[in-house]
Amino acid sequence: MKFETLNLSQDMLNNLEEIGYVKMTEVQARALPLILEDKDVVAQAKTGSGKTAAFGIGLLEKLNVKKFQPQSLVLCPTRELADQVAKEIRLLARATHNVKVLTLCGGAAFGPQLDSLRHGAHIVVGTCGRILKHLKKDSLSLKELDILVLDEADRMLDMGFSDEINEIFTFCKKRKQTLLFSATYTDEVKDIANSLTNEAVFIKTESSEATNKIKERFYEVGDKFTAIIKILSNFELENAIIFTNTKVEADELAQKLQNAKIDALAIHGDMEQYDRNDVLVQFANKSCPILIATDVAARGLDIKELSMVINYDLPHTKEIYTHRIGRTGRAGCDGLAFTTFGGFQRDKVDEYKDGTREFGDINELRNIEGFTMKPKFFTLVI
Known part of the structure; x- marks a missing residue:
């Protein structure tokens, strides 16, 4: 299934072609149409399945660049993953004028992050601890947040971030879209998915089975x-x-x-x-x-x-x-x-x-x- 079969902007389609994204992976083909329809999605897909592009394209297609406030938040388990997710979103955003993607993670100086937040951002990618710290200090507001993404949710839960995720959720406005991606679907992941999503569509990709090849x-x-x-x-x-x-x-x-x-x-x-x-x-x-x-x-x-x-x-x-x-x-x-x-x-x-x-x-x-x-x-x- 090709990206051109979706209702994407021509600028996005042109950019996807330039970076070599022509045919969708399974998780993209199944999740993207739902994301574009504003549905909550819970997807079981292993690392390397193309899930970042699945939610990244969705975030960008629904973005209002004239509103210079955080409209999407992506939570990741580690700094390295947050950096890579932000990098891919920036690549996908090349054809969209003046999109600011900001990374907020622990292990980096707090002051420069404050300065960046004062200048505004459309999409924030970060780790739970640092995001929560900014929220508590009122340096980050999620009052205009339209989409919340939990990337590799199972690993965040394995690392003990359940309480932080739930607390971050309280800072979001009530009506928003929630997307959860996880390589495994344990009882703990199921519980948090049920508590954070609203009538979510569950997707399990064939490639989520780790024995392939x-x-x-x-x-x-x-x-x-x-x-x-x-x-x-x-x-x-x-x-x-x-x-x-x-x-x-x-x-x-x-x-x-x-x-x-x-x-x-x-x-x-x-x-x-x-x-x-x-x-x-x-x-x-x-x-x-x-x-x-x-x-x-x-x-x-x-x-x-x-x-x-x-x-x-x-x-x-x-x-x-x-x-x-x-x-x-x-x-x-x-x-x-x-x-x-x-x-x-x-x-x-x-x-x-x-x-x-x-x-x-x-x-x-x-x-x-x-x-x-x-x-x-x-x-x-x-």
Whole structure:
């Protein structure tokens, strides 16, 4: 289904064609018509499904640029995701004159955000904590808000932002459109969707199932680090994200890989924002092939072609597992997802056993002496 079948402005259609958006993804084809009809929407769609464009086009098509007040608010779980969402909305808004998209996130100085708010904004994208802080200080008003978007709602709830979301909702005017996007649809997501939306249309895309074109394999291992080296050396790959459950493990694993002459960088919530941005830029530009990440820090990272995801630690929940491996195998590409676990975790691993996942023997992989991984490029971050 093409974008031209929708009742979009010609300027928007021209811009979409220029940036290479011709055929809609499933979530766009199903959600956009409803969004344009002012309906509340709850959509289950995994990361990389094109959901940002789905709600981004809707926000822009309904925007009154002459009214220089926040008309749309997009809530995101992390700063990185908020930055990427704002970037894509700005790209979609190129053909619309004088649209101001403002990002409000923690980890950035409060003063410059105040100055930006004084000059006005049409669309605000941000994290719950910082948005709520501005609302309580009366530096941000949602009295003219027409659309509220919760992007990756399940992750916001996993991170404990339920109370903040509900409190932000009280600052909005009663009559508005609410859009909720989530990779998983847990009972908690269902509850908040029911409380925040009005007669919402529920959409579940086929691509929300994480098994599409992703080869999943589990290995029971004694030494996880040795297993990681085997996995990296036995499969041709350009890049990989290795997930750990703790910040300490992320730092330790990155250092051990570097000592083994495998270029790796860690990213987690204890790092300064500048350092996190530095790591993300290097990984995105293929200046570092391996990223070691905690779930929170990696949220919002958008790598179009990711060769492999490795779970160094078994995820706490199956929903987190779905989020992790959904970063590979995007846009029709094949993906690889490996999970290492100890013998004491066998009972928990049983939850993952189905007809699509393989359980292999790590000893079947070759021992490749002298294996190293070095970047193809170098990026200087100024």
